[in-house]
Amino acid sequence: MTKTAFIYTDLFSKFDYGPTHPFKISRLKLTHELIKSYGLLSLPDTQFIEAQMAEDKEILTYHDRAYVEALKAANAGIEVPGAYHYGLGPGDNPVFKGLYDWSKLVTGASLQAAALIDCGEVDIAFNIAGGLHHAMVSRASGFCYVNDIVIAILSILKKGRRVAYIDIDAHHGDGVQEAFYTSDKVLTISIHETGRMLFPGTGFENEIGKDNGEGYSVNIPMPPHSDDELLVYAFNEIVPPLVEKFKPDITFSQLGVDGFYSDPLTHLNYTNNGYCEIVKKIKEISPKWVALGGGGYDITNVAKAWTLAWAIMNDAEIPDEIPENFLKEHFQEGFESRKIKDEPYIEKGKRKEQMRAEVERVAGFIREKLALTGY
Numbered sequence: 452m453t454k455t456a457f458i459y460t461d462l463f464s465k466f467d468y469g470p471t472h473p474f475k476i477s478r479l480k481l482t483h484e485l486i487k488s489y490g491l492l493s494l495p496d497t498q499f500i501e502a503q504m505a506e507d508k509e510i511l512t513y514h515d516r517a518y519v520e521a522l523k524a525a526n527a528g529i530e531v532p533g534a535y536h537y538g539l540g541p542g543d544n545p546v547f548k549g550l551y552d553w554s555k556l557v558t559g560a561s562l563q564a565a566a567l568i569d570c571g572e573v574d575i576a577f578n579i580a581g582g583l584h585h586a587m588v589s590r591a592s593g594f595c596y597v598n599d600i601v602i603a604i605l606s607i608l609k610k611g612r613r614v615a616y617i618d619i620d621a622h623h624g625d626g627v628q629e630a631f632y633t634s635d636k637v638l639t640i641s642i643h644e645t646g647r648m649l650f651p652g653t654g655f656e657n658e659i660g661k662d663n664g665e666g667y668s669v670n671i672p673m674p675p676h677s678d679d680e681l682l683v684y685a686f687n688e689i690v691p692p693l694v695e696k697f698k699p700d701i702t703f704s705q706l707g708v709d710g711f712y713s714d715p716l717t718h719l720n721y722t723n724n725g726y727c728e729i730v731k732k733i734k735e736i737s738p739k740w741v742a743l744g745g746g747g748y749d750i751t752n753v754a755k756a757w758t759l760a761w762a763i764m765n766d767a768e769i770p771d772e773i774p775e776n777f778l779k780e781h782f783q784e785g786f787e788s789r790k791i792k793d794e795p796y797i798e799k800g801k802r803k804e805q806m807r808a809e810v811e812r813v814a815g816f817i818r819e820k821l822a823l824t825g826y
């Protein structure tokens with residue numbers, strides 16, 4: 452049996468990016484409640500782990516000290532001198548009360564996930580609050596202040612492990628790529644909407660790593676409007692063969708949900724049907740697996756997709772009907788369909804053929820380039 456851990460705390464709900472910000476921390480509570488209502492936290496091989504804050508010294512294993520000092524100062528909710536220099540301020544990365552505590556809690560949970568996996572206590576650990584993949588060494592970016600993923604991977608690398616990182620968020624996993632761009636110990640793979648159309652404007656197929664890291668950064672940019680069929684095709688063409696060849700000790704994944712058709716920030720047209728196929732495949736190819744959350748700005752998509760992902764991690768079959776008690780409480784939050792699985796959606800016509808040709812071109816480029824590096 453697969454042993455799993457779900458890492459969470461009600462304390463996440465203490466924090467708030469502000470009423471007009473698209474990043475809603477309330478989606479975590481919503482997900483936790485949907486998972487509980489399906490009985491998925493009382494399975495025999497599942498543990499619930501209360502998330503704990505990371506310490507400053509753990510944050511400093513990656514982030515620059517002056518930046519961490521700025522985050523600490525901004526924790527009071529008041530803008531600090533020079534904040535703009537660190538990416539902090541009105542807009543994507545607002546200064547809100549407790550922003551550093553929030554970041555330490557998210558990072559602590561990812562470190563707990565990595566430690567539980569590394570010592571062999573569980574096979575899969577899921578931190579739905581984690582996956583803040585845009586944070587840079589000395590700059591907040593894309594709603595991310597501290598890069599919990601990089602810090603958790605670093606905690607494993609120091610024990611000599613090899614890590615495969617798979618990022619399925621609609622946005623390029625630029626912060627994680629940047630951290631390991633010259634390393635051959637971490638294979639980073641990001642499948643995302645092309646940077647021609649979307650923040651952060653990077654993640655093109657020719658970004659393949661540098662020096663020792665050449666061939667160990669992989670980017671699969673997808674055309675806007677890509678659907679489940681193209682997602683699953685591109686993923687299966689590229690990801691499993693590379694991961695099998697690389698032979699990681701541990702897989703990390705960022706399971707962002709913002710590539711779905713109803714997401715307000717992106718232009719992809721995935722549903723949770725394609726998403727579930729990808730999550731199943733990640734499970735199949737991962738010897739051990741640290742699963743993290745990520746983007747997702749339609750909060751019903753987030754709750755449904757991460758509940759389905761958690762069910763897959765636990766080999767649990769769940770009914771398509773969302774439990775009545777959950778619906779009663781959360782009907783107003785947009786669960787009109789009463790079903791957890793989305794209706795299938797497939798693009799057709801000329802636009803689809805153009806997208807297919809583009810995805811095939813990118814897959815061909817990656818196959819050819821990475822065959823040359825020969826790892």
Ligand SMILES: [Zn+2]
Nearest residue numbers: 620622709746
């Ligand atoms: Zn995203």
